[in-house]
Amino acid sequence: MVGELWMNLVWPQSSDRLPCRFKGISVHICLYQKKKISTINYTIIVFVIAIFILRARDICLNSGKQREIPLGGGETRCLKRMDLITALAESLPRGTIRLGCQALSVRLDSSTSSPSLHLQNGSSIKAKVLIGCDGTNSVVADFLDLKPSKLFSLSEVRGFTMYPSGHNFGNQFVQVKGDKCTVGRMPIHNKLVYWFVTQKVMYGRGGLEVPKDPELIRQLTLEAIKDFPSEMIDMISKSDTKSLSNTRLRYRSPWDILVGNFRKGSVTVAGDAMHTMGPFLGQGGSAGIEDSIVIARCLAQKLAENYDKKSRARHIMMMKVEEALDKYVKERRMRLVLLSTQTYLAGLLQQDSGLIVKFVCIFLMTALFSDMTRHTRYDCGCL
Incomplete structure (x- = not known):
């Protein structure tokens, strides 16, 4: 049976x-989750692609103060959700997915x-x-x-930026916090970077629609982070518009x-x-x-x-x-x-x-x- x-x-x-319907574009995996799924063949493909994150820093935009963010006692990687979903789909018997x-x-x-x-x-x-x-x-x-999920008064823009000649960000996650928004950056491998911009909702409350047009999302995001470091601005201006998503954050x-x-x-x-x-x-x-x-x-x-x-x-x-x-x-x-x-x-x-x-x-x-x-x-x- x-x-x-x-x-x-x-x-x-x-x-x-595929991939379909998934609003997120990346998945953050720690050591314990990897250990439990490492016996499944698709994880071999995914974990070869994603680099090991060694360090995490939190930076205050106004004061410039930095602090180390603890990563826990094990291994941390950032995966493209598309890679994970595709690998999962390919491991299923033919005809399983409709x-x-x-x-x-x-x-x-x-x-x-x-x-x-x-x-x-x-x-x-x-x-x-x-x-x-x-x-x-x-x-x-x-x-x-x-009960239906509830809304935070926050929205988040997410995307990928490809650096054909490679980036110099190392194996570290960096998060820069301003007064109204936070920019985070995490490398997936030595040429691809995942980033997010979390900001307080400025398009109205009560579940009003946030912009969905990729170019408009990028323009509004660049306007929101105009006072951030130039490498952050450059990263978002060169991002792949097809990867951009903008969502109101929800929770149960x-x-x-x-x-x-x-x-x-x-x-x-x-x-x-x-x-x-x-x-x-x-x-x-x-x-x-x-x-x-x-x-x-x-x-x-x-x-x-x-x-x-x-x-x-x-x-x-x-x-x-x-x-x-x-x-x-x-x-x-x-x-x-x-x-x-x-x-x-x-x-x-x-x-x-x-x-x-x-x-x-x-x-x-x-x-x-x-x-x-x-x-x-x-x-x-x-x-």
Whole structure:
């Protein structure tokens, strides 16, 4: 049954090509996540490409003061999300991915209680298990009655810049903080650099649309960082416009993760659909990888309990699936509560939250997260 479940796996995607629908353009990976996925062949390709980040610095634009940012006790790399997604897709059996499938709703069959995913083209996919990895605006999360994600009063522009002759930034992450925005730079390899500009929302509040035109994004970003170091301005002016993205930062509140119902029947969620968080710790993508490892392990363990038995009645197998999903949710919940709390507090400190709120945030950060890099040493276990 374990093998049958794998071979019948379907990965519907709304776009007609890969990579699709993913707003992020990079994934920050630390040592512990790498160790747990290193047995999978696609990681060999990805980790050969991405260089080892040895140092991180935080620079104040006004005073010029610098401080070292602790990276934790292990290895840190920045990966192109496209490389990771493509490698994952290529490792799946042929026919697993269905492109051009925009999910509209999830329904349970009245007689079997099995979920079915209804698509925009009028068709549907009947499933034994449905795992929603459909991002912040998740249809599956809506089916589970999870509260919608909330908005930070911050937006972030992200992009890549290619240096054909190589750059001289070394193996270090640099973050320059001004009054209204922060510019970060992290090399992926010796010719490609990932960068971001986080700024307080200036296009209106309440979820108003931010610019999507790549050239306009670049022009507005250059205007916002006109007082920053020339190498930062040059980096963004030479960026690949096709790589530019501009998004309002969202989060699922820690208390919603603490009390949220992440399973209904054989339906659950993972990744941003489960725990949307700001990019302030660089752990969102890694948390999604952790989800996949834990849910695969839980399903394999529970289904294996009944694999060699004669009785493989549907209701018994579905009971094992539900037990596996409950185990997955239980195992992930407190890790995600702590991670989202630390990220939420870091986000409040960056936006206009008022002196009292910032004082409370600093107090809580000191009390709860005195070891600022502990989250990078989390061990989610093996597959």
